[in-house]
Amino acid sequence: MTETCSRCGRNRDTVTDPAERLAWVSDRDRGVQTWLCHTCARAHVRDLEAKLPSEYW
Template sequence: MTTICTRCGAAREAEEEPALALAWVSERDRGGVRWLCLRCAREHTRDIEGRLPAEYW
């Protein structure tokens, strides 16, 4: 199964190096799952952290 980054369109293939595959970030949004590749996740870390519930901090 190929996973696609919702921001840049990069593809994660099933045979990709496991450490790189684990670096992808998933988020649930309106009942679906969206994926961010390593590069996009790093670029948008503040956006991701901003959606965490206050009790997390």
């Protein structure tokens, strides 16, 4: 299965830096898995934080 960023369309297979590959974010909603590349994940970190349960704060 090819992992593609749902925001910018970047393909994870093209990333050669191991740290960047590890920084990709996977999300599963209603059985559908989506990915955010490290760049989009960083740019949209507030969106991700908003999904965390309140006990993390």
